Amino acid sequence: MRKKSLRDHVTQFYKKRSLPDAKVRRLVGLAQQPTLKGSSPMRPSYKFLRPAAMMGLAASIALLMVATVLYLRSGHVTSNGTVQQSMSVGHGELVADPLSADLVTPRLVAVKIHADWCARTPEVAPIFDDMTTKYGNQPILFVTLDITDDTGRRQARYLTENLGISSVYDDPFESGMVKLIDRQDGQVLAVLTGEEQRPRMEGALAQALPSHP
């Protein structure tokens, strides 16, 4: 134990600390991304919608239309357009009919927002996996958005816009969480960022899926 001044001790104590290399690389990498310099990435404009993406979008819309036509012809929709549920919702019989309304348009969406650089992600991931196992047969769509990099953030935006839940992804750097969204009104029913919110999430799920055992 070498003798030093108090100042040296305090200095040494703090200088010994350092951010893990992996995290340093990620954060420095983010800061060096050319696309993020200059303008704020908060509200990306749609000028980056390139022809290829447009074609992909057109193809999926066409596919959706074909699916809708087929669905309408299959007689599950009445003349005034309301969906007749072929079975009572959520009595464990959903899987019996592949064209059940809930299977085509799940009422709830559980979105996990993942980023490699996020410290909360490792805590949230197993909870999300548990939810997927427990509620996989319920009318819930489980989606993972990986917003680690620019490409992921762009894809996340495409996906959420197309699912009609764009409100879920309003901050490109908010990660390490699971959001439960009601697709009918786009309302966020619950947000989970760690183990402590699990009961709340389970409560929200139980309320939204009253028939769940």
Place this chain on the structure above:
Amino acid sequence: MEPKENRTETTSDVDLHLLLQRGYRFAFSLTHDETAAEDLVQDAWLSILRAAGPWTVAYLLTAIRNRFIDQWRRDRLVGFEPLSDDQPRLVGGEPDLWSDGHEIGIRARALKRALDQLSPDERSALYLSAAEGYTAQEIANLFDKPRGTILSMVFRAKEKLRRQLRFNAGER
């Protein structure tokens, strides 16, 4: 509060690594918890990223401190105690915050425990003055507090630290 520093907008590799580590150490001095410090420096880093810079120490430290205050309740930070007689006089030039540095031997664990007893503001002020060589005025600019408050805070923090170290040593 406008952080005073040359606003160099360079984003060279070495600069950013250093900047990040300095930010992390400052965050650690506030939280005294590795994970919380990592979260804090990351949040602050991303906020600067969103604002497209500038990548300066002053901005990063300010962002870290503001985030810390947002996260923790303000009343957990050190209060604004008025100066009393036993504290350094404010007239004259810039005093050396560590002028009375006599040699002592301390074990790392005892130091950690003693530093834990200080408030986040006291710890981070000690860190900035000891490790980063900040003057009282520079810390005052960063903390947005009067210079006299910083002087008394550092003085008080050092006293507490010494007392705690003596106490810990006696305990053993």
